[in-house]
Each structure stands twice: as structure tokens, then as C-alpha cells.
Amino acid sequence: MNSKRDHQFKRWIEIFVVTLRLGLTSFGGPIAHLGYFHEEYVQRRKWLDEQSYLDLVALSQFLPGPASSQTGIGIGVMRGGIVGGIVAFLGFSLPSVIALMIFASLLTTFGLEDSVAIRGLQIVAVAVVSKAVLSMAKKSTTTLSTKLIALFALLITLLWQTAYAQIIAILLAGIIGLFLFKNNTQEKNLSSSNFPISHRMGYICLTLFFSLLVLLPILSRTFDLSWLTLFDSFYRSGSLVFGGGHVVLPLLEQEIVTAGWMSQQEFLTGFGATQAVPGPLFTFVAYIGTIINGWIGGFLSF
Secondary structure (H helix, E strand, O other), rough: OOHHHHHHHHHHHHHHHHHHHHHHOOOOHHHHHHHHHHHHHHHHOOOOHHHHHHHHHHHHHHHOOOOOHHHHHHHHHHHHHHHHHHHHHHHHHHHHHHHHHHHHHHHHHOOOOOOHHHHHHHHHHHHHHHHHHHHHHHHHHOOOOHHHHHHHHHHHHHHHHHHHHHHHHHHHHHHHHHOHHHHOOOOOOOOOHOOOOHHHHHHHHHHHHHHHHHHHHHHHHHOOHHHHHHHHHHHHHHHOOOOHHHHHHHHHHHHHHHOOOOOOOHHHHHHHHHHHOOOHHHHHHHHHHHHOOOOOHHHHHH
């Protein structure tokens, strides 16, 4: 029994060391991250085969949230169970989280918001987002139907500039796409033998996900607690974002900038800094949390 526990613990340590190294060296955004994962996990370490990796990537892209981080978590789960998934997430995310929290602390402590270097980061943020929007538009709007859906979503978000309008646009576009493209989709299934989580645990996690999505807005309005409101904003943004880190920006801007948590200048500065560190783009929230409520806010946002 002890030998089995020791083996499991060593496997968790192995997962953490490997993912930490990836978190320190993986520059280039989610597509590049998936390439690094394939080289490390499939080709070099052979933790899973080619088909399982492709299925896991397809599943991660179907779900809301950061695709590369979710793929990494899935590989961690396959390698070391639920704890392995948590360890994989921490290893890959911590380097950029700590770097952005330090940057945010220096920014607020020494008042660097108006420095030339910081203004340069803001310009970088605008350029990166513009490039990402154009790139996603070229890849996603390839037919008349997809272009009309994109135009429909754009009109909604421009006419009603609130977080709720963006949520409605996402849901309506998803429903329309479900009916228009249901014959073009292929069902993807991961082998259950490779995924050490029972159906019961899956249902529990799914129930918890939707429960928090419904209850957090109610609780944040009932109890006047800044940390609870912040947690609700980030959870809702992460739960409704499909397509990568750049897509979360308008949701976060509505939740954070429009609500008065931070200025537009601070928001763009943080996003520019996020481009300069390795790891997942979604760790941008650690910067936001630190600006708003110090290190406690940073870790809570993460």
C-alpha cells in the first residue's frame, strides 16, 4: 500500500517538474503551447498516444476556457488522476502568475503607470489584440453563414455594451451554429480506460460548475464583499469564453474597467506585460487581481 502511495507521489512530483519547466519556457500563445505539449508528452515522454492527444485537444477547444491549459490539465489527470490535473495546472501557470503579480506590485508601489516603457506595453497590447482578431476572423468566418453570425454578434455587442449583451451574443451564436453546422461535426471520444475519473465524479464536477455559475452572481449581490464580487466576475468570464485568451478581453473589460475596478490604461498595460511572459494568457487575471486587491487578490483571481 505504501509503495503504491510512494509511486503516486513520485508521479505527481514528475508531473509538477515537467509542467513547471513548460511554464517557464512556453512562449507564443495557446497554439504554440499545444505544439510544445505534443513534443513533450506524446513524442518525448509518451504519456499518451497521438489519437488520445488529438481527442483531448478537440475536447478542450469545445469547452469554455483556455484550451492549452485545459489540455495540460487533461494530460495531468490521465497521468496522475485529479491531483495530477491540479498539479499540472499549477506547474504550468505559476511562473507567469508570480511574474505578473510582481509586475503589478511594482507598478502600483512605484507609480510607473506613466513611464515610457509602460506606454510601450499598452501599444503592444493593442497590436496583439488586433492581430488576434484578424487571425481568428480569417480562420472562423470562412463561409457566408459564419460571417453573418459574426456580424450579428458584433451588432449586439456594439449596440448594448454590457457584459450581459456579450453573454447573450455568445449563447445565441452558439445555438445558431448548433443548428447550421451540426452535420459538419465529428464526434470525439477519449478512451475511458485512459481517463481515471468515474462518471459519478464527472457529474459532480458538472453540477458544481453550473451551481457556481448561477449562485455566485446572487451571492455577490447579496453580500457586499469585494473579493466575492471579483471571484464572480472572473468565474463568469472564464465560464463563457470560447476560442482562447484574446476572446476573454472584452468580457474582462466590461467586468473590470467599466465597473471601475481599474483604468483602461492599467488594463492595457497588464495585457501587454502578459504577452512578454511564458505560460497561459489567462494568467492575466493574476495581474488584475493584484492591482485591485494586492497579492491576496492576485492569488484569489488565479
